[in-house]
Amino acid sequence: MATHEFPAAAGVGVAASAAASEQPGGRPGGQTALRAWARNRQARIGLGIIAALAAFCYLGPLIYHTNQVTVELNSATLPPGAGHPLGTDGYGYDVLGRLMLGGQSSLELGFAVAIATTVIGTVYGAIAGWAGGIVDTAMMRVIDTLLAVPGLVLLLILVNIFAPNLLMIIALLTALSWLGTARLVRGEVISLRSREYVQAARALGGDSWWIIRTHLVPNAFGVIIVSATFTIADAILTLSALSFLGLGLPPPAADWGTMLTDGLSYLFDGYWWMVYPPAIILIVTVIAFNLIGEAIRDSLDVRLR
Amino acid sequence: MTSYFLRRAAQALVVVIGVMILTFILIHMVPGSAARAVLGVKATSARIAIFNAAYGLNRPLYVQFGDYVDQVLHGNLGDSYMTQQPVLTEIIQRLPADVLLLGVSTVLALLIAIPMGIYQAVRRNRISDHLLDGVSFTLYSMPDFFFAIMLIAIFSVQLRILPPEAPSAQSLTGMLADPRALVLPILTLTLVSVAGFSRYMRAAAIDVLAQDYLRTARATGASERLVLIRHVLRNSILPIVTLVGLSFPGVVSGAVIAEEVFNFQGMGLLFFQAATEHDFPVLLGCTLIIGVATVVGNLAADYAYGILDPRTRYGNA
Numbered sequence: 001m002a003t004h005e006f007p008a009a010a011g012v013g014v015a016a017s018a019a020a021s022e023q024p025g026g027r028p029g030g031q032t033a034l035r036a037w038a039r040n041r042q043a044r045i046g047l048g049i050i051a052a053l054a055a056f057c058y059l060g061p062l063i064y065h066t067n068q069v070t071v072e073l074n075s076a077t078l079p080p081g082a083g084h085p086l087g088t089d090g091y092g093y094d095v096l097g098r099l100m101l102g103g104q105s106s107l108e109l110g111f112a113v114a115i116a117t118t119v120i121g122t123v124y125g126a127i128a129g130w131a132g133g134i135v136d137t138a139m140m141r142v143i144d145t146l147l148a149v150p151g152l153v154l155l156l157i158l159v160n161i162f163a164p165n166l167l168m169i170i171a172l173l174t175a176l177s178w179l180g181t182a183r184l185v186r187g188e189v190i191s192l193r194s195r196e197y198v199q200a201a202r203a204l205g206g207d208s209w210w211i212i213r214t215h216l217v218p219n220a221f222g223v224i225i226v227s228a229t230f231t232i233a234d235a236i237l238t239l240s241a242l243s244f245l246g247l248g249l250p251p252p253a254a255d256w257g258t259m260l261t262d263g264l265s266y267l268f269d270g271y272w273w274m275v276y277p278p279a280i281i282l283i284v285t286v287i288a289f290n291l292i293g294e295a296i297r298d299s300l301d302v303r304l305r
Numbered sequence: 306m307t308s309y310f311l312r313r314a315a316q317a318l319v320v321v322i323g324v325m326i327l328t329f330i331l332i333h334m335v336p337g338s339a340a341r342a343v344l345g346v347k348a349t350s351a352r353i354a355i356f357n358a359a360y361g362l363n364r365p366l367y368v369q370f371g372d373y374v375d376q377v378l379h380g381n382l383g384d385s386y387m388t389q390q391p392v393l394t395e396i397i398q399r400l401p402a403d404v405l406l407l408g409v410s411t412v413l414a415l416l417i418a419i420p421m422g423i424y425q426a427v428r429r430n431r432i433s434d435h436l437l438d439g440v441s442f443t444l445y446s447m448p449d450f451f452f453a454i455m456l457i458a459i460f461s462v463q464l465r466i467l468p469p470e471a472p473s474a475q476s477l478t479g480m481l482a483d484p485r486a487l488v489l490p491i492l493t494l495t496l497v498s499v500a501g502f503s504r505y506m507r508a509a510a511i512d513v514l515a516q517d518y519l520r521t522a523r524a525t526g527a528s529e530r531l532v533l534i535r536h537v538l539r540n541s542i543l544p545i546v547t548l549v550g551l552s553f554p555g556v557v558s559g560a561v562i563a564e565e566v567f568n569f570q571g572m573g574l575l576f577f578q579a580a581t582e583h584d585f586p587v588l589l590g591c592t593l594i595i596g597v598a599t600v601v602g603n604l605a606a607d608y609a610y611g612i613l614d615p616r617t618r619y620g621n622a
Contacts, residue, residue: 141316145323148599149592152558156580157588161334237448241562244450245577257448264454268462279451286446 043295049288053281057103066097068254080273087273090262093254095277102254103281109170109239109255110232110289116174118228121181126212126220128182129189140186143179151176152241159247166249169242173235181227188220222300229293233286240282256282309611317604324596325377328589329370382590387582392590396572401477403571406563407556410491411549414498419545421499422506423537426514437503445500449559453493453566460489471569490567497559498552505548509541516540543614550606553599 072092080087086095128139146154158172192198192215201211240257242248248258256278263274344352357363361372376383382392421441425434444452461469471490472483480487513519514537522532557573564573572591579587 141319141323144316144320144600145327145596147554148320148324148596148603149327150554150557150561150595150599152561153554153576153592153595156561156577157331157592160580160583160585160588161331233446237446240448241450241558244448244562245565246581260448260451264451267454267458282451283443283447287442290442290446 040295040299042291043299046288046291046295049284050292053103053285053288054107057100057107060100061097064097064100066094068093068097068101079271086277087271089259089274090266095259095273098254098259099256099277099281102256102259102278103285105166105249105253105255106236106239106257106282106285109166109173110235112170113173113177113235114228114231116170117177117181117231118224120174121178121227122185122217122220122224124178125182125185125187126189126216129186130193130208130212130216132190136186140183143182146176147179151238155238155242156245156247159242164242164247164250166253169239169249173238177231177234181224181231184223184227185220188223189216192216192219222296226293226297226300229289229296233289233293236282236289237286256285310608313604313607313611317600320600321597324593324600325374326370327596328593329373331592332373332585332589333366377593382593383586385579385587386584387579387587392586395575395587396590396594398475399570399572399575402475402480402569403560403573405477405480405487406490406494406569406571407560410494411498411556413491413495414502415545415549417495418499418502418506419538419542421503422508423510423533423541425503425507426510426537426541427533429511438507441500441503444496445504449493449497449562450566452497453489453563456489456493457566469567471564471567473568473570475570490563490569493563493566494556494559498556501552501555502545502548506541506545509544510537513537513541543610546610546613547606550603553602554595557595557599 072088075088075092078084078088084094084096086099088094089098124139128136131139154176155172158175159169162168162172189212198211198215201215206214236256239248239255240260243255243257244261248261249255259278260275260282263271263278267275344356348356354363361369364372380393382396384391385395388395421437425437428434457469460467467488468486469489470486472480472486474480474482519532519536522536523529527535560571561573561577563569564571565577568574572594575587576591578584579591
């Protein structure tokens with residue numbers, strides 16, 4: 001899972017994607033990146049999937065009522081059939097209903113980590129990039145240090161020190177994911193800082209805060225959004241890895257990673273309905289967020305249009 | 306050139322010190338003190354005092370940090386709470402297995418990803434490109450553990466051609482004596498890395514394909530094959546050097562999962578077992594070694610890049 005960390009950290013605007021570049025050429029000159037993105041098929045597919053998943057997880061339980069609280073061992077491991085379209089798991093929970101419930105924590109965790117990461121990373125990166133000099137150097141060495149230790153390794157230690165619950169896992173994942181965002185924003189601010197329009201703004205007597213607010217952050221916004229989208233995908237995958245290692249959310253809570261892990265222990269007994277539904281929904285979600293992220297990244301990269 | 310190398314080395318040294326501070330802080334974040342973690346909640350205060358005195362935990366923090374650095378520099382990473390063995394010994398026993406696992410899978414991943422990325426860039430937006438893109442995208446979005454277990458389900462359970470478990474031996478010779486058992490762990494890590502590398506390689510090759518010097522090369526009448534090898538491959542392979550360095554922590558995370566799935570006797574498994582047993586000296590010793598290895602790896606990658614591409618030496622690093 002953490003193998004997935006590097007593209008977000010390694011550089012925006014490098015990877016190209018098929019869908020963005022296959023659009024007919026000859027775009028009107030003044031088209032904004034946002035409009036290019038909205039017209040991007042890849043982005044629309046990704047967004048569509050996310051919207052459908054959100055509806056499934058949050059509206060689904062309103063229509064499809066299931067018991068996800070009390071264990072019912074006499075109806076455990078039932079195959080898909082009447083009453084249980086996707087069967088039941090080892091505790092007797094309905095798999096379809098549990099997918100909805102588990103999706104809520106997976107999505108909430110992803111979004112929460114992305115928002116926290118974006119705020120912390122943007123502020124840190126903007127300060128380092130704008131300040132430059134020794135402040136920048138010191139701030140970057142802190143990031144290098146934290147990046148030198150693999151995320152999962154640090155996470156396993158921290159989960160050992162702090163008891164895991166949803167809020168704590170969000171905090172820990174944020175503590176590990178803001179590094180990439182901070183680096184990207186810093187790089188963007190450094191490159192924007194020397195542009196003519198920023199220098200012009202300075203020459204006009206604009207103070208630092210005004211320039212950061214009106215010129216730097218809006219122009220770095222694309223980079224920030226791309227990294228936030230990839231963060232959601234990474235956070236969901238990391239949570240599933242933690243669940244697999246037995247250090248995920250504690251029992252009353254449900255998440256797709258835990259469902260998949262529990263299901264995998266029954267895989268060789270032929271209980272496929274406990275494995276493939278959570279696996280597919282988890283992978284499709286991560287793919288959808290990655291699709292959106294790549295689409296935005298491509299729409300920002302003028303050379304690919 | 307020398308000044309660039311020296312400056313990078315100084316940076317790396319700062320980061321190594323940073324990693325030591327980090328592990329030291331983590332040691333002291335252990336809830337209710339290390340003594341309680343080892344002796345249990347029922348330990349009397351007298352026993353805790355004895356434990357603290359024995360491990361020097363009752364001295365000021367800066368003294369303890371100086372002592373910690375001194376110990377580390379003398380190769381002493383403490384003893385495991387569980388086995389009472391020196392942590393360094395335990396790590397060194399398992400290191401060759403990890404060098405084998407990570408080394409072979411990284412090399413294999415590069416051998417697959419580089420041609421794959423260039424092929425996709427050349428055949429950009431054709432069916433074969435979309436197909437390969439879909440494969441790497443899916444692999445890339447899949448939890449590693451699920452992927453590993455699917456490989457077991459296919460190759461060990463369905464086809465019955467490969468064992469589902471890594472060699473039980475800890476020594477390198479013992480592992481190599483059972484090469485079939487190494488296939489699945491290596492395959493897992495390889496394919497997971499291929500997904501990231503090939504997407505990156507494709508993008509880099511697309512960038513190079515748009516350059517003017519390619520048009521010039523073709524205009525001189527160079528064959529397409531020569532253009533691809535001499536110009537596209539050479540220029541697009543550069544960023545991969547840095548990428549391999551940067552991806553090391555990610556590969557280690559993948560190794561923790563793969564070693565747990567296949568019961569591979571490496572550092573990742575040692576680390577994971579230590580995590581479940583709250584064996585902090587082992588956890589922090591592994592963290593320190595992995596952190597230092599990452600810093601050294603990135604430094605080596607940057608040096609390689611500096612030698613291969615003279616332009617970087619003059620930019621601000």
